[in-house]
Amino acid sequence: MKDEVLRRFAEGRVWAAGRAPYLASALFALRPVVLEPRVDEVSGELVADAEFRAFPADTRWQVYLDPGTALNTSAEEVGWWLLHHIGHLVRRHAARAPVSSPHWAQAADAEVNDDLEAGAPAGVVSPRALGLPEGRMAEEYLSLIEVLDAAHRRGGRPLAELIDCGSASDGVERPYEDSGAGEGLDEVERELLELAIAREIENRAAGRSPVGGGWRRWAGERLRPAVDWRAQLGAVVRRGVRQAAGRVDFSYRRPARRPGVNGVVLPAMVAPAPEIVLVVDTSGSIPPGTLARFLAEITALVTRAGGPARRFRVICCDLHAHPVQTVRRAEEVELTGGGGTDLREGIAAAVALRPRPDLIVVLTDGQTPWPEHRPPVPVLVGLTGTEPPPSWARTVSLPT
């Protein structure tokens, strides 16, 4: 039975490689993991487990196959899901996922399915199916989908059914992932594979082979990351801010500018100002000039995002987290520390702060142990060295 399941996976892969030849190496990097079959107690027949309808993937490029589902799904549909998951994986949706956002999975699907409209299984979310513009990032779809979903719920029905794509989509580890523990691709292998896929896509596109627009955009960005680190940093901070603002509530505290019909006061949208905490690696290995410049940039971004009166919190970290400082300007930060670095301490201290931060910005040369699991708050790393932080962090390389 396991062989049959693996055969269906292989058939799906061949179909997918025919549809998107530029993703052939990606398809062959996927590792199938066959789950324990679900069997009907009475008839003894295989049962398809709806939870595994999408053949969910994890961030190590492992695809989990429920035998009942796999054997009841056509090779075309299996192949479609493989292409879909490659979309999640190379776009790093797991690392980009905001903490506990109920609509992220659909937003990520909308970004991925832009190029996969044809042949999509029933009930799958895509920009066209939702009536949304094409070619956007999941972060943009997220806010659009939140608005759409709220409207649909008022009408008494959800926007679309939820289809689980696994941790490849949202970064949350599933219990069944244990069965594939320790296998699959590690961070370096992922990096190399992504570069190889991006190069393949560019070569094919240059040779006038048809390549989906979303894939071409992705390859271009992957091979030529933005050189302007300020712009990149700004984009990530704004994204963190948008995530904070995603918790926008309708509040009657401030009336809307426009009076309501017949004198009814309309609620105003109140976006909470984002709480940003800066964790600075003060072990002494970062040149003071770099440190000062980065602090100044961060202050400017925080001010732009939250207004000039905005204060932000700073934690200096060497082997230990130093007491939190609340400052308004970069010059007010008192840099304390020296010796070794353990940023796990600084990040843990930042996560424990109340009010809890919406975004943690870390400045480091990367010579430090990192938390093993993704912290419950998005982390942006300004990196002065070459040692890469874990994939759950957004990293911006800083010129030294």
Ligand SMILES: [Zn+2]
């Ligand atoms: Zn998906």
